[in-house]
Amino acid sequence: MAKKTNSDLPKVTPAFVFRGVVKKIRSATMKQVPVSDRTAIVRVEQVLEAPRAFAHYEGQDITVELAAKKAVKAGDEFIFHTNSWIFGDSVAVRSVTQERVTKSHEAVLKRGGDATQHFKARQLQEHLDDADLIVSGTVTAVTLPPEAEHMRALDAPTSGGPVSEHDPKWRQAVVQIDGTQKGSHDSRQVTVLFPASTDVRWYKAPKFYAGQKGVFVLHKMKIKTEEHHELRGLAPEKGAEVEVYTALHPDDVQPLKQQAVIKAMIR
Amino acid sequence: MAKKISRKRVRRAALKKKRAAAKAGSSVLVVNMIPRGLSGESNQDSEPTIAVNAANPLQIAGSAFTPDPGQGNLAPIYISVDGGNTWTLNSIVPSSAKDGSATADITVAFSTVSNKLYAGIIRLPFPANRPRLNILRADNFQSGTAMKVLVDRIGHGVDQPYVQAATVASGPDQGKDRVYVGDNDFSATPNTATIDQSLDAGKKKPSFTSVRIESRSTSGQDGPPIRPAIHPDGTVYAIFHSWRTFNNSGEGTADIVVVRDDNGGTGSNKFKSLVDSGDGKAGVRVAKNIKFNFDGFLGLQRTGGDVSIAVDPTNSAIVHVAYNDDIGSDYVLHVLRSTDRGVTWSSDLRTIRNALNPALAINNAGKAGLLYQQLTGSGSTARWVTKFESSVNGTTWHAITLATVPANTPPKQFDPYLGDYEHLMSVGKDFYGVFCANNTPNKANFPKGVTYQRNANFTAHTLLDVDNATPVDVSIDPFFFRVTG
Numbered sequence: 235m236a237k238k239t240n241s242d243l244p245k246v247t248p249a250f251v252f253r254g255v256v257k258k259i260r261s262a263t264m265k266q267v268p269v270s271d272r273t274a275i276v277r278v279e280q281v282l283e284a285p286r287a288f289a290h291y292e293g294q295d296i297t298v299e300l301a302a303k304k305a306v307k308a309g310d311e312f313i314f315h316t317n318s319w320i321f322g323d324s325v326a327v328r329s330v331t332q333e334r335v336t337k338s339h340e341a342v343l344k345r346g347g348d349a350t351q352h353f354k355a356r357q358l359q360e361h362l363d364d365a366d367l368i369v370s371g372t373v374t375a376v377t378l379p380p381e382a383e384h385m386r387a388l389d390a391p392t393s394g395g396p397v398s399e400h401d402p403k404w405r406q407a408v409v410q411i412d413g414t415q416k417g418s419h420d421s422r423q424v425t426v427l428f429p430a431s432t433d434v435r436w437y438k439a440p441k442f443y444a445g446q447k448g449v450f451v452l453h454k455m456k457i458k459t460e461e462h463h464e465l466r467g468l469a470p471e472k473g474a475e476v477e478v479y480t481a482l483h484p485d486d487v488q489p490l491k492q493q494a495v496i497k498a499m500i501r
Numbered sequence: 502m503a504k505k506i507s508r509k510r511v512r513r514a515a516l517k518k519k520r521a522a523a524k525a526g527s528s529v530l531v532v533n534m535i536p537r538g539l540s541g542e543s544n545q546d547s548e549p550t551i552a553v554n555a556a557n558p559l560q561i562a563g564s565a566f567t568p569d570p571g572q573g574n575l576a577p578i579y580i581s582v583d584g585g586n587t588w589t590l591n592s593i594v595p596s597s598a599k600d601g602s603a604t605a606d607i608t609v610a611f612s613t614v615s616n617k618l619y620a621g622i623i624r625l626p627f628p629a630n631r632p633r634l635n636i637l638r639a640d641n642f643q644s645g646t647a648m649k650v651l652v653d654r655i656g657h658g659v660d661q662p663y664v665q666a667a668t669v670a671s672g673p674d675q676g677k678d679r680v681y682v683g684d685n686d687f688s689a690t691p692n693t694a695t696i697d698q699s700l701d702a703g704k705k706k707p708s709f710t711s712v713r714i715e716s717r718s719t720s721g722q723d724g725p726p727i728r729p730a731i732h733p734d735g736t737v738y739a740i741f742h743s744w745r746t747f748n749n750s751g752e753g754t755a756d757i758v759v760v761r762d763d764n765g766g767t768g769s770n771k772f773k774s775l776v777d778s779g780d781g782k783a784g785v786r787v788a789k790n791i792k793f794n795f796d797g798f799l800g801l802q803r804t805g806g807d808v809s810i811a812v813d814p815t816n817s818a819i820v821h822v823a824y825n826d827d828i829g830s831d832y833v834l835h836v837l838r839s840t841d842r843g844v845t846w847s848s849d850l851r852t853i854r855n856a857l858n859p860a861l862a863i864n865n866a867g868k869a870g871l872l873y874q875q876l877t878g879s880g881s882t883a884r885w886v887t888k889f890e891s892s893v894n895g896t897t898w899h900a901i902t903l904a905t906v907p908a909n910t911p912p913k914q915f916d917p918y919l920g921d922y923e924h925l926m927s928v929g930k931d932f933y934g935v936f937c938a939n940n941t942p943n944k945a946n947f948p949k950g951v952t953y954q955r956n957a958n959f960t961a962h963t964l965l966d967v968d969n970a971t972p973v974d975v976s977i978d979p980f981f982f983r984v985t986g
Binding site for chain 2 (some may be wrong): 246248249250264266267268285287288299315317319320321322323324325327328329394396397398399400415419433434435437438454483
């Protein structure tokens with residue numbers, strides 16, 4: 235049994251970053267917000283990075299739960315790094331950190347551009363940093379994993395494992411590699427495991443198809459095949475653990491025209 | 502003095518309105534739950550549940566497949582503190598930003614007295630195909646604190662956790678929260694139907710026990726829906742899809758089984774109070790060898806396992822169940838009743854073709870409520886019709902159409918389109934429910950009226966972004982409703 239805790243929530247970079255001025259301490263823009271010493275009404279002066287849901291709050295008052303019980307007073311200006319908390323008629327966010335505006339922020343404050351694009355670019359950067367292998371190429375085939383193919387041919391009942399609406403319905407895509415942008419691979423072909431399922435758990439994962447060209451951002455995943463009946467054919471021996479490449483995130487397949495951009499982002 | 506007269510007038514007007522409503526029958530409130538601050542969203546916010554705090558019915562929590570709009574590590578729930586008239590979206594459920602800031606399943610329930618909110622979720626991420634069960638608790642659902650994880654289990658995977666809770670009203674355990682989570686636990690194959698229960702879930706570190714409620718040989722597992730229902734006297738029922746056969750095409754046969762525990766799961770023979778007279782095994786087979794297709798669809802909504810159960814709060818001997826089966830090309834909803842604690846069952850009280858997502862509740866006057874969604878028409882004229890029916894005798898049913906919306910728009914983003922379930926419950930005489938539907942702002946789609954919080958133009962039938970000007974695509978939204986008893 236896994237440890238009973240909230241603390242294994244992965245670290246995440248705050249999504250909504252903005253320059254704002256504190257208007258009123260111990261107050262909120264919505265009656266539904268539990269007001270405390272740390273809640274404040276803040277005017278959003280400049281949105282720097284934001285998911286779409288926050289992009290339109292520039293020039294508006296919102297509620298911020300301040301990061302820590304620091305000496306904050308009305309009129310103070312900060313760069314707020316926040317995550318969402320409550321959406322109602324207005325919005326309340328939780329500040330992970332707030333920094334007083336200094337000259338060191340000049341570049342970010344003057345960079346211009348679209349705040350949602352900045353947010354997406356940061357997400358993509360983090361995703362590329364996390365990848366094990368990035369290649370450009372063409373999908374030459376999409377097949378069932380070996381044993382699933384075998385069982386299908388026999389029309390035998392599902393072997394060894396329960397079915398659920400959350401089944402990934404694994405498929406294998408074979409990618410012919412034209413170029414390698416990150417990592418190394420000892421063949422001109424790489425096999426990628428992806429979920430064909432349209433269930434809520436898997437629908438955002440890219441669905442590969444034969445003839446597809448693109449930049450493929452691949453991640454290694456270890457699978458205990460005795461726990462995944464449909465993947466047993468991938469293991470050289472019964473019960474072995476195998477390492478496979480997967481592409482589960484929407485950013486894992488990029489259009490080929492993005493190749494130069496992605497290459498420039500790899501670090 | 503003028504103020505006093507004014508108040509009197511207001512009171513008289515309110516009383517007059519109340520009497521008029523009573524004369525006309527039940528009053529119905531339908532509210533689109535998406536807050537105005539999220540007017541630009543077009544997610545498929547399907548598979549809803551709600552929980553009304555019986556200790557304070559102004560407090561209601563709701564859940565759906567709504568992701569955190571801020572794309573953080575906490576998924577949201579819907580919160581109302583005014584009886585469902587207005588809603589906010591609060592991110593307090595453990596999730597993962599990298600995996601979509603949502604859950605893969607979620608249900609919510611308040612205990613009856615303690616004000617604590619419980620949730621059963623499939624938490625993201627989960628490895629490969631082993632869904633991860635979390636049972637959660639919020640001591641104050643408005644506080645904004647992330648819900649506390651009481652159980653975090655993967656094993657061989659756990660599916661479709663469905664939580665119900667109650668506070669013990671009297672006796673030595675008075676004041677303790679009992680929580681029952683029906684789930685399909687793949688660590689227990691082939692008998693996967695499970696109730697994860699805690700007899701004191703409100704304490705700091707509660708313990709949960711997995712009770713396996715399947716007593717028969719299965720095809721290798723049971724179906725996903727396992728639904729508990731709690732009576733204040735300590736009786737707990739559960740209904741589940743007991744799979745008899747299953748093949749690679751997704752087709753199978755199942756028994757619809759009801760189990761019962763007369764002592765709230767406190768004894769040694771948990772959920773074995775009800776024995777089938779046919780085979781002597783625990784759990785009465787309400788229907789035998791019904792056909793299902795796990796890969797089947799009714800319109801854009803997948804099918805394969807719909808069940809619901811409700812116990813009369815005034816008499817634990819009276820229990821209603823609903824289930825679906827395939828009859829020819831139809832997906833047929835059945836409602837039955839037992840008046841002897843589940844020992845014997847009526848024939849169908851209601852048989853409704855091509856309807857799904859049954860949700861049952863019984864109010865404190867013994868009136869049964871049934872919520873369902875029926876596919877009517879075909880092709881481009883097909884519609885999802887969401888109905889609430891009620892009956893005091895099981896024979897005559899009074900139907901209210903809550904929504905009738907186009908069935909083929911918006912296009913499906915993922916499965917399930919509307920949800921593998923929706924929810925209905927009662928507090929006192931009133932019924933509270935939630936369903937998901939196409940959110941086109943068209944009064945004709947909501948015959949009993951509807952209130953939108955999100956920006957919408959009901960003349961042009963257009964959703965509008967937060968600027969109240971930019972059009973927004975139609976999507977699936979959760980709709981709260983309340984029908985006074």
